[in-house]
Structure formats: C-alpha cells, structure tokens
Amino acid sequence: MQKDANLSIANPHPKDADVWQKLGLAIAGVGLLVLFLSWGNVPIPAAMGLTIALVGIIGGTTLYAYRLYMRQPAGIKNNGVWFKSLINRGALGWIAGIILTGFYVLLYWYPEYIGYKPNGANEGFVALFDPLSQFFKGKPASQWFLYGTLYTVSILALGIKFLFKYRHNSYQLKRTVSVIIAQLFLAYLVPEILEGLNYNGQTIDGHGIYYDADIKNVWPLDYDFFYGYHLDAMQQEAYQPVGVLYLIIGIAMFLLVTPILTYYVGKRWYCSWVCGCGGLAETAGDPFRHLSSKKLSAWKLERWLIHGVMVFVFVMTAATVYGYFWNTGEVFGLNIYNTFQKPYGFLIGATFSGVIGVGFYPMLGNRVWCRFGCPMAGYMGIIQRFKSRFRITTNGGQCISCGNCSTYCEQGIDVRAYAQKGQNIVRASCVGCGICSAVCPRGVLKLENGPEEKRHDLPPIIIGNKSVELQD
Structure with missing residues (x-):
C-alpha cells in the first residue's frame, strides 16, 4: 500500500x-x-x-x-504547542503582542x-x-x-x-x-x-443612548451604564420607547437575571456563551490558552485584583448615582469625575480590559481580563462559589495524571490536582468553557448542574494508602 x-x-x-x-x-x-x-x-x-x-x-x-x-481524525490536536514561536512566547509571539498592544493604544488614545x-x-x-x-x-x-x-x-x-x-x-x-x-x-x-x-443628530455631552453600547453587556461590566449622559439619553423622547426598555432590562439583568442564571448553571452562561470578551478569548485566543499561569501566587493575585476592581466599580457607581440624583458633581468633597470615573475609565475600562486584556494574549494567555479584572466575572464568581448548582465532577479512579486539563485551563486552575483526589471542582474563577473535559483522554471530568448539597464534599470513593475504599 x-x-x-x-x-x-x-x-x-x-x-x-x-x-x-x-x-x-x-x-x-x-x-x-x-x-x-x-x-x-x-x-x-x-x-x-x-x-x-x-x-x-x-x-x-x-x-x-x-x-x-x-x-x-476527529479529536483535539494540540501537538507541538510548546515549540511554536507564536504561541510559546517566542519572537513571533512578542511581535504579535506588540502589534496588538500598539493597535489598542492608538484606538483608545x-x-x-x-x-x-x-x-x-x-x-x-x-x-x-x-x-x-x-x-x-x-x-x-x-x-x-x-x-x-x-x-x-x-x-x-x-x-x-x-x-x-x-x-x-x-x-x-x-x-x-x-x-x-x-x-x-x-x-x-x-x-x-x-x-x-x-439617531437624529441629538447628543448629550457628545454621546447618545447607543454610544459604546453593547446590548448584551451588563453592569458592572458596562460600567458607564449609570453615568449621567446615559441615564439622560435613555429618558430622551427621541429614543422612546427603546430608551426606557433598555434601562429596565439593564437593571433587571444585574438584579435578577444574572444571579438566577448563575445559581442554576454557573457563570458559564455569560462568560462562555454570551460575553464578547469571552467570545474573543475562546476563538482568537484559543491558541494561547495554555499560557495562563497555574502558580499559587497567580491565584492570590487574581483574587486581590478582580475583587479590587469589583469594589472600585461599586464605589464609583454609588458616587455617580448619588451625584446624578442630588445634582452634584461631588461626594464627600471629592469630584466624582476626576476621582472615580476618569481613573476607572483609563485604568480599567481601557488599559486593563483592552490594552492588557487582548494585547497580552501572546504573553499571558487569553483570559487575562476575565481572570484578573472583569467585575462581572467577579460578581458572578462569588455566586458560583457559594450559592450555585454548577460544579465540575471528577472520577479520580480514572485519572492518569497526564496534565492536559491543567495545561489548557485558561483560568489557571490546577484541574489535575482536583482530579487526582477525586474532588468536585467548585471555583469562583471557572468560566465553564469545558476544555478541561474536552482534552481529557479518560473522560474524568464532567460539567454538571445538580443539588447544592455536598457539592464541596469529597465523592464516595477515596484513593489513598489503603488502596481504594468506600467513604462512610
């Protein structure tokens, strides 16, 4: 032959x-x-x-x-990913990162x-x-x-x-x-x-209701949703009835839809199925997912940064809403725009989410913003960690410790450590992309929605020094 x-x-x-x-x-x-x-x-x-x-x-x-x-043949082929210059921080990777970062700098400023x-x-x-x-x-x-x-x-x-x-x-x-x-x-x-x-040529402070508006973005990711110009625009007669409807949907998405869906299916409903940031990360960023750091220090940094950004946007929005309804540009003697809105827009809205979040794909992996900065992910992550039915179940007896799951986890979770112990994976950062399950050669991992009870506990099979025994 x-x-x-x-x-x-x-x-x-x-x-x-x-x-x-x-x-x-x-x-x-x-x-x-x-x-x-x-x-x-x-x-x-x-x-x-x-x-x-x-x-x-x-x-x-x-x-x-x-x-x-x-x-x-059908199946995921990640052969040689650590030997390709573009996706292993080689010369081509640095060139791509510089070009992307430069483009974002020009775009924003x-x-x-x-x-x-x-x-x-x-x-x-x-x-x-x-x-x-x-x-x-x-x-x-x-x-x-x-x-x-x-x-x-x-x-x-x-x-x-x-x-x-x-x-x-x-x-x-x-x-x-x-x-x-x-x-x-x-x-x-x-x-x-x-x-x-x-659009009829009318603007408020140079902005209209749809300025920089993605109708699937939800506050706090859409951090300027409660800015004065946006609230005014949504009440303009020229934009009715769409304006008021947009305002009602935006508030309902944060207060009702997001927590309810996150309770039942985890944050994956948004981060991996809807969000544009996640969409770009999962498509254009897929070749770089293995570059996310799995170090304990990165996990610690992740928790401080993402929750710090979340607190920042909550404080900024509270000050913004206060200034809007009380018709003042200050709160506790601090200028709302210069103290809260401008720093957040520059540091988080542009530099972190855009320049670093996408420009650094070839250096830090494809979920830098989602993992370390997105306040929406942080908000849903708290719900997912403490009050959700979502988990990734593991069958430790089948795990061969190949490490594929940890390698290709874009959120930097050491999935193998959970799989080796047969523990359910319940992490605030998990976006439910399912790649860990997809690359597992033994079918050890499974994304599930089930009763909250015992989702944090060890499964009924324990593997240890006494070989395999049933848990009481």
Missing part, C-alpha cells in the same frame, strides 16, 4: 499545508493586505476594498481551517493615527469602514465602529476555525455558535441598526 508522505501511521497529522490551505492563507492575506494598505492611505475604493478585506479574511480563514482540521477625523472627512483605515457605517447609521465611521466590525469579524472567522477543531465535542460546538450569534447580532448588528433608526 502506498503511503501518503504527509499522512502515515507514524505521522497521522498532516505536516505540510496542501494547495487548498495555501490558497486559504493567500485569500486571508489579501484581506489583511487591503487593511494595511488603507491604513497607509493608499487610494483604494472604500466599498470595494472593505468587501475584499472582510470576505477575504472570513473566507480565507474558513478554507484554511477546513483543510487543516478535516484532514485529521490616538485614533487620529488610524484616520479618525471627528470634525472632518475620515482618512485611511477608518475611512475604509465609512460605507458600512453609512449603510447602518447614515454617518461616517468612528474608531469604535471600526473596532466593533473587526472584533466581530475576528470572532466569526476564528470561531469557524474553532468549530472545525472541536467538531467532535457537542458542548464546544453549541457554545461557540452561541458566542458567534451573540456577538454578531446582540453586540453588533442590533445596536448599529437601532442607532440608525433612532
């Missing part, structure tokens, strides 16, 4: 890209090239250029991923360098997105429209890649489709269409 040079018994994983993979890379490369050329002010017709860029990136990535994973002109015609990179913005809203693109479009394209294209890679696992397929739909519709299309329907 003739052997395929790239696929044999000794080497069941295709080594070299075939012609279709190369074609897919070429198509995606053309799409990226158009983006870079537009950034350099190369005169490209905006409508045609944007179409080539978006279709090229999505289509090329899909073709490449299809040929890459469909040539392999120097948008004029990517072509955004608030008082004139856009240029370069931002101008490329003007036709799409005009289609949705009847006005030129902003840097945030550009970012939202690229963000959505990234989750869509790399989400399709993720679906091919994890095609044998129904849980991964369902939650990936969920985050793609949530980002495409709830975070992108619906807000842009609503703004186009309601």
